[in-house]
Amino acid sequence: xxxxxxxxVAGLSIGSIYAMAAIxxxxxxxxxxxxxxxxGEFVVLPAFTMVLFLTVFRLPFAAAFMATVIVSxxxxxxxxxxxLVDRLLRMGVLPLVIATIGLSMLIRYSLQQFWTPLALPFPxxxxxxxxxxxxVILSSEELMNVLSAAxxxxxxxxxxxxxxxxxxxxxxxxxxxxxxxLGINVSRLVGLxxxxxAALTAVAAVLIAPVYLVKYDIGIGIGLKAFYAAIIGGxxxxxxxxLGGLLVGLVETYSAAYISNQFRxxxxxxxxxxxxxxxxxxxxxxxxxxx
Amino acid sequence: MSLLxxxxxxxxxxxxxALNLVSFSVEPGDLxxxxxxxxxxxxxxxNCVTGVLRPSGGLVRFKGEDITKLxxxxxxxxxxxxxxQLIQLFPEMTVLENLLMAAQERKGTLWSRLIxxxxxxxTDRALSLVDYLGLxxxxxxxxxxxxxGQQKLLDFGMALMPDPPxxxxxxxxxxxxxxxxKALVTHIRDLNAQGYTFVVIEHNMxxxxxxxxxxVVLCQGEKIAEGTPAEIHDNPAVMDAYFGS
Amino acid sequence: MRGWRTLGILTGAAVLLVLPLLLEQYKLxxxxxxxxxxxxxxxxxxxxxxxxQISLAHAGFMSFGAYAVAILGPLGVPFxxxxxxxxxxxxxxxxxxxxxxxKVKHHYLAMVTLGFNIIVFLVLRNWESLxxxxxxxxxxxxxxxGPIGFQSDRAYYYYILGWAVLVVASAHWILHxxxxxxxxxxxxNEVRAQVVGVSLRTYKLMAFAxxxxxxxxxxxxxxxxxxxxxxxxxTLDRSIQFLLMVVMGGLGRFEGPFIGAAVVxxxxxxxxxxxxxxxxxxxxxxxxxxxFMPKGLVGVWDWMLGRVTRRGFGSPRPPAPxxxxxxxxxx
Numbered sequence: 001x002x003x004x005x006x007x008x009v010a011g012l013s014i015g016s017i018y019a020m021a022a023i024x025x026x027x028x029x030x031x032x033x034x035x036x037x038x039x040g041e042f043v044v045l046p047a048f049t050m051v052l053f054l055t056v057f058r059l060p061f062a063a064a065f066m067a068t069v070i071v072s073x074x075x076x077x078x079x080x081x082x083x084l085v086d087r088l089l090r091m092g093v094l095p096l097v098i099a100t101i102g103l104s105m106l107i108r109y110s111l112q113q114f115w116t117p118l119a120l121p122f123p124x125x126x127x128x129x130x131x132x133x134x135x136v137i138l139s140s141e142e143l144m145n146v147l148s149a150a151x152x153x154x155x156x157x158x159x160x161x162x163x164x165x166x167x168x169x170x171x172x173x174x175x176x177x178x179x180x181x182l183g184i185n186v187s188r189l190v191g192l193x194x195x196x197x198a199a200l201t202a203v204a205a206v207l208i209a210p211v212y213l214v215k216y217d218i219g220i221g222i223g224l225k226a227f228y229a230a231i232i233g234g235x236x237x238x239x240x241x242x243l244g245g246l247l248v249g250l251v252e253t254y255s256a257a258y259i260s261n262q263f264r265x266x267x268x269x270x271x272x273x274x275x276x277x278x279x280x281x282x283x284x285x286x287x288x289x290x291x
Numbered sequence: 292m293s294l295l296x297x298x299x300x301x302x303x304x305x306x307x308x309a310l311n312l313v314s315f316s317v318e319p320g321d322l323x324x325x326x327x328x329x330x331x332x333x334x335x336x337x338n339c340v341t342g343v344l345r346p347s348g349g350l351v352r353f354k355g356e357d358i359t360k361l362x363x364x365x366x367x368x369x370x371x372x373x374x375x376q377l378i379q380l381f382p383e384m385t386v387l388e389n390l391l392m393a394a395q396e397r398k399g400t401l402w403s404r405l406i407x408x409x410x411x412x413x414t415d416r417a418l419s420l421v422d423y424l425g426l427x428x429x430x431x432x433x434x435x436x437x438x439x440g441q442q443k444l445l446d447f448g449m450a451l452m453p454d455p456p457x458x459x460x461x462x463x464x465x466x467x468x469x470x471x472x473k474a475l476v477t478h479i480r481d482l483n484a485q486g487y488t489f490v491v492i493e494h495n496m497x498x499x500x501x502x503x504x505x506x507v508v509l510c511q512g513e514k515i516a517e518g519t520p521a522e523i524h525d526n527p528a529v530m531d532a533y534f535g536s
Numbered sequence: 537m538r539g540w541r542t543l544g545i546l547t548g549a550a551v552l553l554v555l556p557l558l559l560e561q562y563k564l565x566x567x568x569x570x571x572x573x574x575x576x577x578x579x580x581x582x583x584x585x586x587x588x589q590i591s592l593a594h595a596g597f598m599s600f601g602a603y604a605v606a607i608l609g610p611l612g613v614p615f616x617x618x619x620x621x622x623x624x625x626x627x628x629x630x631x632x633x634x635x636x637x638x639k640v641k642h643h644y645l646a647m648v649t650l651g652f653n654i655i656v657f658l659v660l661r662n663w664e665s666l667x668x669x670x671x672x673x674x675x676x677x678x679x680x681x682g683p684i685g686f687q688s689d690r691a692y693y694y695y696i697l698g699w700a701v702l703v704v705a706s707a708h709w710i711l712h713x714x715x716x717x718x719x720x721x722x723x724x725n726e727v728r729a730q731v732v733g734v735s736l737r738t739y740k741l742m743a744f745a746x747x748x749x750x751x752x753x754x755x756x757x758x759x760x761x762x763x764x765x766x767x768x769x770x771t772l773d774r775s776i777q778f779l780l781m782v783v784m785g786g787l788g789r790f791e792g793p794f795i796g797a798a799v800v801x802x803x804x805x806x807x808x809x810x811x812x813x814x815x816x817x818x819x820x821x822x823x824x825x826x827x828f829m830p831k832g833l834v835g836v837w838d839w840m841l842g843r844v845t846r847r848g849f850g851s852p853r854p855p856a857p858x859x860x861x862x863x864x865x866x867x
Contacts, residue, residue: 035646037776087827094590095830097646098783101776102822109815224654224772231651235644265658276651280636281644341731367733379728381721392721395714396733404714449732 006138007253013142014211015249016149020204021222022229022241023153024197029235030173032190034085035097038104040223042198045107046072046205047214051120061125065206072202077195085190104219111216122209145207152203153242156196160238169193228268232275234282243284247271292355294319294457294488295340295371300349302332302339302512309335311512312349317457322483323490324503324520328533331509333492334376337459341373342366353457368397372450373459376492378442382435386426386445389434390417393449413452420448424478440471447475451482458482460491464498476502500524508532540841552697556690565761568693570801572757575703577781577793579750584779585788586711587743588723593633593649595774596656597626597748601755602765606673607666615679619699619756623749630748634741653775660767672766676759696757703750710746711790719743723788784825786834795833 021043028034036042046068053064080103088096126144130137160166172179172189179186212218225248233244248268255267275283293316302310310332317323325333338344340351342363351359353369361369372393381389394413395404421430424444429437434445443463450458460479464472476498483489493499499506500520508516508523510532516523523529555567580594604622605615613621633652637645660667667673678686679695686695710716718739721729730736759765777800785796803821807814829835 084823084827088830091830093646094783094787095826098780099823099826101780102819102826105815105819106823109819113813113816220773227647227650228654231647235647265662269655269658269662272651272655276636276648276655280640280648343727343731362735363727363730364733364735367731373731375728379725379731381724381728383724384717384720388717392717392729393732395717396735401738404718405710406713408713410714453733 003257007257008250009138009142009146011250011253012246013139013145013249014208014253015246016146016153017204017208017211017245018222018225018229018248019242019245020149020152020200020207021226022233022245023156023238024200024204025226026230026235026238026241027169027193027200028197029230031169031193032085032089033093033096033176034089035093035100036197037097037100037223038107038219039201039226040219040221041104041107042072042076042201042219043205043208043222044111044214044216044219045076046198046202047122047209048111048115048120048216049202050206050209051122051214054123068206069199069202072198072205073195075198076201077198078191081191081194085194086187104223108216108219115216117216119213119215122214124210125206141210148203148207152200153238156200157238165189165192228272230282232271232283234285236281236286237284240282240284244282247283293317293352294321294354295490296350296352297336297340298350298352300336300339300351301347302335302344303347309512310339310346313509313512313514314349315507315514315517317488317490319456319488320483320486321488321490322479322502322504324499324506325490325492325509326494326496326499326506326523327509327515330511331532332512333509334461335512336509337373337461337492340366341371341459364396367453370456371459372453372455372457374446374450374461374463376461376465378439378446380434380442380445380449383433385433386421386430386437387414387417389445390420390448390452393452397453417452420451424448425474440467443467443471443475447478451487455487457488457490460489462492462494464493464495472498556693561689564689564693566802566805568689568696568761569758570797571693571696571700572754572761573778573781573801574793574797575700575757576751576754576778577785577797578703578707579747579754580778580782581747581785581787581789581793582707582711582719582750583743583747585782585786585792586716586723587719587740588726589637589740589743590646591633591649591744591747592646592772592775592779593652593656594747594751594778595770595772596653597630597751598755598758598774599656599660599765599767599770600626600629601752601757602759602770603660603667603673603755604752605756605759606676606765609677610675615677615756615760619753622756623752626752626755627745627749630745631741633748634744637744638737638740650772650775653770653772657767657771660770667767670766670768672764672768674764676763676765678760678763692760699753699757703753707750708790715739715742720788780822784822784832786832786837789832789834791837792832792834795837799833 021039024042025036025039028036049068049071050064053059053067054061057064059067084099084103085096088099124141126141128139128141131140131143160169168179168184168189169192171182171184172186176186208222226245229244229248230241231244232247233242234240251268251271255265259266279285295317297316298314300310300313301308313332313336325336327333335344339346342358342361342365346359349359350357353366353371356369358366358369381392384392391410391413394416399407418430421427424447426441426444426448429441434442437445443466447460447463450460463475467475472495479489479491479502491499491503503520506518506520506523507514508526508529515528515532516526518526556564559567576594576598579597580591583589583591601619601622604625605618608618608621609615633649636648640648661670663669678692680686686692711719718729718734721732721734722736722739722743726736781796781800782792783796784799785794786792804814804818807817825833
């Protein structure tokens with residue numbers, strides 16, 4: 001029983017990080033029809049940036065984190081939006097998709113070439129001391145991960161549900177053509193969404209770096225997990241990406257622990273096949289009516 | 292037997308009722324006008340009849356056959372053609388290809404379409420349509436390069452290509468200059484005299500009153516009047532619908 | 537202009553025939569690889585370029601051909617048999633993938649096909665008894681017709697070339713039939729296509745199935761190139777590579793895959809001189825290309841053939857000519 005609970009927390013811990021990457025991905029998709037194939041790299045770059053601020057500039061943790069979020073928001077939010085999205089979006093989905101593919105390669109190989117192909121160690125943010133909760137031993141790092149993620153995602157949900165800007169985002173996601181009629185500046189909103197995504201991935205980077213280590217090519221795996229989470233969770237709502245991410249984390253953790261190497265992917269496989277065949281819009285997705 | 296029977300047709304989107312128990316029929320050779328203020332459900336009706344939308348209730352019969360649940364391509368195969376309010380063409384195909392595309396799926400089987408290459412019959416028909424509509428000068432231009440009026444004519448031509456017994460026109464005069472309106476009206480009258488049946492959605496009252504022999508009026512998804520142009524013209528409910536109370 | 541085109545094709549054919557006599561080892565391998573990728577790109581161009589169905593599952597279908605040949609070969613099945621089996625399996629699964637594809641809207645298709653690619657990869661990795669799992673299959677034999685063997689790199693190049701010609705010819709035949717027009721109609725305006733009688737279900741399924749079958753053929757030819765395959769060769773990365781080829785070459789244009797396969801395969805190699813930077817330069821090239829030539833490099837090809845006026849490359853459509861429609865007296 002202890003095992004199951006430990007694994008549950010571990011699964012939630014990694015799952016909440018995947019969820020953040022997936023949520024950002026879905027937000028971009030919803031508000032601006034952008035399939036961001038560079039999402040994994042959007043996590044790797046801030047991770048490297050953190051290392052830069054911590055080791056080279058020797059900033060205290062909080063300052064380094066703030067700096068990373070700012071850099072990430074400026075580079076991956078504002079710059080990408082202005083340089084790529086603004087110009088390519090009107091040409092349809094594909095040119096932008098290809099550009100994000102190019103961008104992911106650019107980030108990945110630039111980091112490899114200009115920084116290092118080796119893995120960089122990342123200091124643990126939260127202590128790795130085990131905590132005793134009701135007779136069960138849990139990792140405090142994992143608990144803190146879950147709490148941090150919950151905080152960030154909770155704040156995001158509040159923003160989207162309770163603020164005018166958040167409502168504007170929902171409006172654009174539901175009907176891009178109609179939104180300007182309501183006085184919404186779609187372009188500015190898309191910019192905001194990109195900035196939000198960059199901030200989310202920066203947080204995800206900081207949480208995941210102690211677990212994964214920081215290497216130029218971890219973006220591929222992280223991106224894939226984010227896509228996977230969005231596919232099975234559902235694209236229409238943040239809830240889908242959130243629950244999808246958590247599910248991915250749980251499945252991954254339990255499979256690694258209980259299923260032998262040969263079949264470890266079986267569970268993930270079954271879920272994916274089931275979703276694609278029975279509910280292609282995702283477990284928590286909403287089928288859109290053909291208008 | 293009526294060509295088209297619409298019986299208690301209803302369509303709602305979530306909680307919004309766009310069509311409510313609309314019924315009327317179209318006889319072979321009719322030139323029927325469908326009018327009503329904006330948002331009255333006219334295009335929704337067309338969409339339901341042609342299989343683009345699934346009705347929430349009611350029945351549509353074409354030549355006696357129940358076509359209510361059929362998909363759009365099946366409805367087309369039965370002999371119903373339509374145009375769209377917002378012009379829908381194949382932008383990168385040439386005018387000629389657009390017309391050929393409008394005809395190709397109605398004949399033959401899937402396999403004959405792969406193997407047979409002979410399109411002389413359809414090409415001849417397309418060329419004569421191009422002449423008839425005055426598009427000879429642009430027949431090899433991509434549809435996206437045409438002027439608005441030319442695109443409207445092409446849309447019309449595509450509806451005619453497969454030689455369909457029933458043609459539904461959705462606001463064919465919208466945004467068109469007066470000379471062209473006259474031309475279109477003449478075309479429609481001509482073709483109707485040759486035996487084609489038309490149902491026309493229009494806002495241009497002059498055109499509707501002079502062109503159509505019968506008119507159906509919708510308002511907020513319900514049929515509020517049906518009759519000859521004169522009857523409709525004098526109907527107070529119709530005045531109400533358009534100018535409010 | 538017709539004359540230039542024929543000349544171009546003949547020259548290209550001559551080059552392709554003479555190439556192996558001039559190249560050896562690695563460069564010959566690249567040439568063979570480019571031909572294989574051409575076949576795969578043609579398949580994806582049919583599904584995505586012509587029919588507008590975005591597929592990120594292409595590498596998955598490629599794996600069916602590769603593993604068919606790798607598994608059946610040692611069992612005594614001649615290479616062509618393995619290739620045909622692989623293509624049929626790919627065709628079948630292409631149909632299967634087509635069904636969820638029918639249910640979801642355009643953008644979601646990318647993710648559904650991505651999911652399919654993941655599924656194939658996971659199955660390949662886990663079904664060890666059949667595929668050897670992560671260890672892969674090695675010693676994949678090249679085709680042999682009795683006494684005539686295609687074991688040498690040169691001979692195998694010609695074998696691949698033969699299949700490439702078959703694929704190009706058949707794709708040309710299909711795409712210039714009414715099916716090709718129906719595919720284009722679906723891509724350009726799905727609703728209108730349906731209303732003029734195009735059965736979306738049938739044609740979309742066919743677009744997936746045929747494109748996948750070509751991928752299977754390509755995969756079968758790919759396997760003996762390095763005589764070794766493993767699931768890692770068929771991941772999302774690979775599907776993305778084909779996507780790059782098709783878009784950078786020119787979507788929905790017959791010449792597109794030729795240009796795309798050549799550029800995506802050979803450009804990084806040409807840049808290798810810059811040592812570690814070649815991938816960085818390549819990725820920059822991809823981004824810049826999308827910014828300035830989103831319709832693909834085929835625009836350059838058009839320009840060379842003097843076809844600029846007809847389509848324009850990458851720029852917004854030329855302004856529509858404003859002539860009033862002439863009124864012709866009715867017949």
